[in-house]
Amino acid sequence: MADYNISVAHLYGDLMNTYGDYGNIIALTYYAKQIDVNVNYHLVSLGDTFVDDTVDFALLGGGQDYEETIVAQDLVTKTEQLRRYIENGGPLLAICGGFQLLGHYMIMADGTKVNGIGVMDHYTTNMYQDDLTVLKGKRLTGNIVIKNNDTGETYHGFENHQGRTFLGQGERALGTVISGNGNNGMDNTEGVIYRNVYGSYFHGPIFTRNGNLAKRVLATALSRKYPDVDWHEKLTHIETETF
């Protein structure tokens, strides 16, 4: 019997769902189930309210350019709730376009500038940006391996993006690029960590291939809601999928 419950908000799961991003929720649920935690899934889409104090984990995936443009317009209406959620230490995973939209802006391949909600300090230019010294004009596509400098863990995935992201104040990389390109192909950073927000270009999806990260984020979510239980201890006994 599941004694504990967490509430997962899938932001724009009906529109930002390319390249298996939903798999991150499948993986989170898979680990949660093994420690008797029930995961309640909620879609938060266009026109819906993100009620930050009812959410234990949020996912914001990537989409096609058209859908991202529509989502960007709606996301603005959720800025304050998301800012509060993030500043209060709410765990959030943002992939690809989702990662970009939490920053200041992104520039699409055709040059269109789309404003993000600026709750984090990074920004994203496109692959034609003048000062790119690496792979200018090329999508960054292929297998990627990074190392998380805090934990020493290695993460495996597949990156596929034209945008070039540059981290800002208070942000550190999710990992240092070992092979592949990462945020911009130039500074060896991949993804972002800011409070309990994890941003990444990793498809794969990241939680399915890197169970250690999935378990850590799950433990963070559970510890916020049920602080009296040692969730890290419980999760160490669960087999971790990494490949």
Place this chain on the structure above:
Amino acid sequence: MTLKSTFARITAKSTYWFLHDVLHRGGTSLPGKIAVAIDPNILQSIQKNFDLVIVTGTNGKTLTTALITRVLEAGGYTVITNPSGSNMIQGITGTLVTTKIKPSPNGKKPIAVLEVDEANVEKITASIAPKMFVLTNIFRDQLDRYGEIYTTYEKIIAGIKHAPQATVLANGDSPIFTRGDFSNERQFFGFNHISPEDYSPSAAPINTDGILSPTDHSVLNYDFMTYGNLGKYFSTTDSFARPALRYQVTSVDELTPKYSVFSIDNTPFRIEIGGLYNIYNALTAFAVGREFNVAPEQIKKAFESNAQIFGRQETINVDGKDVTIVLIKNPVGTNSVIDMMLTEKKDFSLLTLLNANYADGIDTSWIWDAEFEKLHDTNIKAIATGGERYQDLRVRLKMAGFSDQAIYEDLTQVIKAIKSFPTDKVYIAATYTAMLQLREQLGSAGYIKGGF
């Protein structure tokens, strides 16, 4: 015809003759290249000899083109068509310039029915004006190479704009085909097999692509869905809805992995292949046939007398096990395969094989968008994984609740895998290069001839 184009045609034909009859190679693209090099306007100069129908879209192009060909032939037309796979400009030009066009038995103009790659539509229509565009569907398919669905559709529209007189005959169940600012006459086909009292209006499942309304970018709802993002959609914020259908599936009576029974415009049909998507292919051919005044009874006869044309799903006997091989490459296609397995009445076992070479798509993340969880509702008794990326599949299926899996890292063990399954019925779902490797194994063990 100008002297130059006559010369271009003769050269192309003799190149074709040389390749085909002397070297025994089937290629049509070299003659096409030569003809275009000699006379870039070659297509223009021969277009008065036939009416052109262009078939394009993500899935079902090849089978639909073959079906349309049979249907039109049954209606007394002489039909020219391109061999499957040669759907780019050179191959098509080659086909058109090397085929000797006989008059139609019915006295009407012969028809060229061409399967055209989405990105090549404009190249064709830049020099030849089709009478009809047939649009099957647009799904996300290995985006790392082909771009987004709306980008793909933009390419098709660019081609349509060259031919404003042509009719656009499109799958009305796909919301994307209501988009596009072209002035051509549009006709739609689709499914209307469910009566209004059985509608269950709701949004699409979350992992469905292409569900925004073209009017105000709101999320569409559906009275019913068939597969992917196809179905009877409507907007909840304005009057936008699926357009009226000129041709429709009026009933779906029986779905099995081996055949389907259904009606189109109340004419009953039975096709010897499973899968809802194949009913769409039949519907598309029906619609084109009707547009060219082929009678429903003639269309029915065309399907029945060419039953083997549907038969791409191969069944192989491996020491008494009935093995069916299906190709998987994207979420929509894989979900269709799983839907087909839901109609399998026998107990079966499933071997899934995943490679990530260029021809398979190098990104494997799509497997997370396919609903392997639904396999729990089938008569599946055993599951195994293999291929170069077996780890991805193993974890995908494990997280879908299949903890007990046999693993075959190496495809040389695939025959052992088949034999060790507990059921007589075996399905193998494989990506493209995994399927080639599998067939090589089956071929060298003598279960299939040739290997390919």
